[in-house]
Amino acid sequence: MTNVMIVLLCITTIAAGVIGFMYWRQQHSIRQLIAALQRQILNQDTFIVDTSHPSLTPLINVLKDLHQSSLFSTERDKLTGLTNRVGFKRKMLAKMPVSEGMLVLVDIKQFRFVNDLFGFLFGDKLLKAFSKRIESVETKPQFIARMNGNEFLLFFPQPLTLTQLTQLKHDLQLPFEIEQQPISIKMQLGVLSLAEHHADVSLTLRRLDLALKKAKTLKQPIAFYDQDDDKAQYRELLIINGLPKGLKQNQLFMVFQPKLDIQSGQCQQVEALIRWQHEGLGLISPSEFIPLAEQTGMIDILSTWVLEAVVSQQAKWREKGIYVKVALNLSSTDLDNPNLANDVATKLAQYLVPAECIMIEITESALMVSLEQTIITLNKLRDIGVKIAIDDFGTGHSSLAYLRFLPVDEVKIDKAFLDEFETSTAAKQIVKTSIELAKSLGFEVTVEGVESKSVLETLHAFGVDTIQGDYFAKPVTADEFEHIYPQLTHTV
8 A cells, every 4th residue: 555655656746747847848938939029029030939849839830920921011111022111220220239331312303203194003113123123233232121102221231432322323223114115213312321420220310311302402413421411400400490489589570672663763662571580590591491481381371471571561651651562472382372362362451451562473483383273373363453573584494485374464584694794795685685575575574683883774775664682772671661761762
């Protein structure tokens, strides 16, 4: 009996040990599995579980499949199969710190015109062909990512020379044939040297974007990031973030440049020009902050403020017996507003200012952004009595064939046409011909940038109606204009 008890006790002990060992192995395998999942969460590429426990094998296989399918769906571009922005960030995080190599951001210029002209299906086929070409270039990148519609990122573990980058660009923009249709594309490259400018992933991408932005702004095929680009972007951020505050605190103000009516010898018009005395950056040029406002969608609040400032100032001047027409500038974005004419009419009615006291100046390039819609908007403005002028006439991209259809009252010949006016017969003839063309179409003509008596006299002989420039008067504040208005006369 005693022997039987001993045998049973041994068997029980061995069984308990086996069960305990199996339980330990299972727990160990589960801990390994948890660690592998945690590595995946921490953006590591591998999913390896070193276990031979048979009971967990089906679960591990399912999790591996899930890992791969999840990576493909969230980190791969569905169209090209390349890594996407999310996948790029994870790969870079896994490599950090990355202080060697080079990142190249490739942009297909004006790709949207391909979609507009041939259709999105054609555009998709072009992108697929382009992605395959990137993978087969002579200097192969370590990995490639499609960052958005027409931007591709290439990572090279060793930096490329300018000659290599130029060759890369040349190879990438060789003509394609899509659906038996030959098509040529152009590239622009933004380049970031990681040895000089490495940082965390977010800052690295921002710097790379700045390099490409520089290439686009300067119209260069290849642009490299440098440290000053951060300062330029920081200034832009200060400007655009400070605009609403600047408007509230009256940092922005209007000045008015008088114009000389040649026939009467008096000032009958002024142009309203916006200025910004920033609290930290000093005086900011409108050529700097207006494009930023347009790009960030803040031009509406700026245009609303300008309209209010101009019309309210007109009301004040009229009460004081100062009767001049005031011209103000609008952007192409303003012309897209179907309620623009109603907004102007409402403001004029609020201050009891006649519509003919206002002239709206539109740049020639803005007119051509959406010509059909622009003509509709301009007709509505003219219907309420507002005068329309084409600003910077001759510097935009319009065809002369469109001029006879444009509902405008005046054209302003840009001051750039006065360069070499007094020394070049050709320059003088161009101005004369432009004036004659505008006059023959029934437009009044203003010439900007007149800075000497001799130029004024020649323009008078050419039949110009109005001149604007420092020779007659510089831009002044509203109070200054009231003071000098009685003396603003000139006989030609």
